Amino acid sequence: xxxxxxxxxxxxxxxxxxxxxxxxxxxxxxxxxxxxxxxxxxxxxxxxxxxxxxxxxxxxxxxxxxxxxxxxxxxxxxxxxxxxxxxxxxxxxxxxxxxxxxxxxxxxxxxxxxxxxxxxxxxxxxxxxxxxxxxxxxxxxxxxxxxxxxxxxxxxxxxxxxxxxxxxxxxxxxxxxxxxxxxxxxxxxxxxxxxxxxxxxxxxxxxxxxxxxxxxxxxxxxxxxxxxxxxxxxxxxxxxxxxxxxxxxxxxxxxxxxxxxxxxxxxxxxxxxxxxxxxxxxxxxxxxxxxxx
Numbered sequence: 001x002x003x004x005x006x007x008x009x010x011x012x013x014x015x016x017x018x019x020x021x022x023x024x025x026x027x028x029x030x031x032x033x034x035x036x037x038x039x040x041x042x043x044x045x046x047x048x049x050x051x052x053x054x055x056x057x058x059x060x061x062x063x064x065x066x067x068x069x070x071x072x073x074x075x076x077x078x079x080x081x082x083x084x085x086x087x088x089x090x091x092x093x094x095x096x097x098x099x100x101x102x103x104x105x106x107x108x109x110x111x112x113x114x115x116x117x118x119x120x121x122x123x124x125x126x127x128x129x130x131x132x133x134x135x136x137x138x139x140x141x142x143x144x145x146x147x148x149x150x151x152x153x154x155x156x157x158x159x160x161x162x163x164x165x166x167x168x169x170x171x172x173x174x175x176x177x178x179x180x181x182x183x184x185x186x187x188x189x190x191x192x193x194x195x196x197x198x199x200x201x202x203x204x205x206x207x208x209x210x211x212x213x214x215x216x217x218x219x220x221x222x223x224x225x226x227x228x229x230x231x232x233x234x235x236x237x238x239x240x241x242x243x244x245x246x247x248x249x250x251x252x253x254x255x256x257x258x259x260x261x262x263x264x265x266x267x268x269x270x271x272x273x274x275x276x277x278x279x280x281x282x283x284x285x286x287x288x289x290x291x292x293x
Contacts (some may be wrong), residue, residue, distance in 0.1 A: 014274075017054070020273055025049060031288055038229035041161055049157050049277070055149035056273070060145040060266050066139045067243070067263060133261060140245060140262070147266060148225040151273055155184040155218070158280055162187065165284060165293040166201035168194050185222060188212055202293040204283055211276050217269040218276060222232050223251040236262065 013026035171193040235248040237256045245262040248254045287293045
């Protein structure tokens with residue numbers, strides 16, 4: 001569970017639920033509440049950033065919960081076509097690239113398969129998958145998509161709060177193109193040539209830029225999110241031997257050569273997001289204390 005001991009009574013901030021994580025969110029918001037009440041970004045009982053972070057984390061928990069059920073993919077049943085199978089045979093590759101281990105059963109033993117769905121075949125064996133496994137994959141797909149959306153919402157909130165305290169000024173070019181607002185990555189790519197009324201905003205973006213190398217998860221997951229938003233699908237592949245699920249190699253690359261483990265990807269992405277958000281609030285707190293915002 002995310003909620004842990006030592007949390008404060010109001011649970012407004014992420015650190016209240018998970019001590020030690022993103023502490024500068026609370027520090028900044030409480031400072032603003034006292035010294036800049038006209039710009040406070042939290043309600044009396046809720047903080048919009050906390051809700052977004054929590055929602056992303058909740059989807060991770062759901063995926064981990066479904067992963068625990070994933071051993072159903074190892075509980076495959078077999079129907080022998082001939083007597084050429086021996087006990088303890090080597091794993092058998094399937095048409096999907098997964099593999100299953102042949103169980104130690106009597107040769108020519110026939111198993112009832114009426115409630116199982118055909119996956120693939122070899123010269124000696126048919127492999128079947130239980131319907132419940134399909135449901136597990138459906139829930140994992142759903143939570144993965146939701147995770148990407150919530151993480152994207154976290155970063156869009158970063159942009160919103162940047163605008164609140166540093167006042168983003170859109171260029172005439174953007175206005176002429178009917179652009180009314182920019183998104184998170186626009187802060188760093190600046191294709192619409194926005195500006196700030198003073199140097200504090202530029203310094204903030206320059207400092208945060210160091211946390212966004214070209215190969216970071218923060219950039220990568222946004223591309224996955226855009227793919228499911230506009231194209232509608234990110235492929236996942238299951239491995240029935242080691243109970244893992246892989247994400248396709250890239251937002252536009254529907255192969256699995258790199259074997260990107262889903263759980264590792266989620267944890268790495270969320271870790272980068274938490275570090276980024278905490279640094280964002282740390283920098284804004286410094287600017288607030290120094291009277292720059």
